[in-house]
Amino acid sequence: MRWNNLSEQTVYANPWFRVNLADVELPDGRHLDHYLIRMRPVAVATVVNEANEVLLLWRHRFITDAWGWELAAGVVEDGEDIAAAAAREMEEETGWRPGPLRHLLTVEPSNGLTDARHHIYWSDEGTFVGQPQDDFESDRREWVSLKLVPDMVARGEVPAANMAAALLMLHHIRLG
Numbered sequence: 614m615r616w617n618n619l620s621e622q623t624v625y626a627n628p629w630f631r632v633n634l635a636d637v638e639l640p641d642g643r644h645l646d647h648y649l650i651r652m653r654p655v656a657v658a659t660v661v662n663e664a665n666e667v668l669l670l671w672r673h674r675f676i677t678d679a680w681g682w683e684l685a686a687g688v689v690e691d692g693e694d695i696a697a698a699a700a701r702e703m704e705e706e707t708g709w710r711p712g713p714l715r716h717l718l719t720v721e722p723s724n725g726l727t728d729a730r731h732h733i734y735w736s737d738e739g740t741f742v743g744q745p746q747d748d749f750e751s752d753r754r755e756w757v758s759l760k761l762v763p764d765m766v767a768r769g770e771v772p773a774a775n776m777a778a779a780l781l782m783l784h785h786i787r788l789g
Contacts, residue, residue, distance in 0.1 A: 614640040621649075629653065629688060630727075650727040656698035657686040657731055657779065660711050660739035665759045665787050667780065668707055668739065670751035674772075681772040682757065682765060684733070684779060685750075699734040707754045708745040712738030717782055722775045731775045735783060759784045 617638040625632040631651040638644055660668045669682045685706040689698040696714045704710045714734040721730055745754070762771075762784040771777045 616640070616645075619644075624648075648726075650729070652688075652727055652729040654689040654695060654698075655686055655729060655731040655775075656689050656695050656702055657684050657733040657775065658699035658703040658711055658714060658735065659684040659779075659783075660703075660709060660736050661759065661783055661787055662737070662739075662756060664756075666756035667759055667762075667783060668703075668709060669755055669757050670706060671753045671755065672751040677772070679772050680752075681776075682770055682780075683751075683773055683776045686731070686775075689732075695732045696734055699732065703739075704742060705746045706750045708741060708743050709739045709754075710742050711736040712740075717779055717786075720775050720778055722773075733775065733779045735779075759787050 619636045619638055621633040621635045623631050623633050629652070633649050633651055635647045635649055636644060637647045670685060671680065672683055673680050685703040687698070687702040687705075689695055696716070700711050700714060714736050717733045717735050719730055719732050721728070723729065757765075759780075762780045765771050766777045766781060771780060
């Protein structure tokens, strides 16, 4: 069954997202007012080293009042290449510049409410270039063994669905 979006109007906007109200026609012909959030793409990146350790950030999210492990991430600027944005975010948030990035996966973390697409990249090499420019983004940055990832996800230490999916995929790729 397909829902048809007949029209949308913006009810709030800022540089990161828009809240829209859509007139949605259901398959049986009824109409539904549905709020949705239109977002800019998000670019995510990390490095996995020769010891199969992944570079993670330990950070607090005030919205959910939760701590957890994440990968470096941020919005893609207008006209910016997504992979370049991922590399930029990683360097700004970790102080590490990734080597050539490979696309890992693209996920839609909450596609019933938002059109956010998170494009996740990884590299098997990186260079430390200094203290992170955006050191306020995380409490610490650590190399964590990929073999620990499934248990970390199971314990809720990786609460963001996009980050859990990426780390489990890296675990699969590198460790089988």
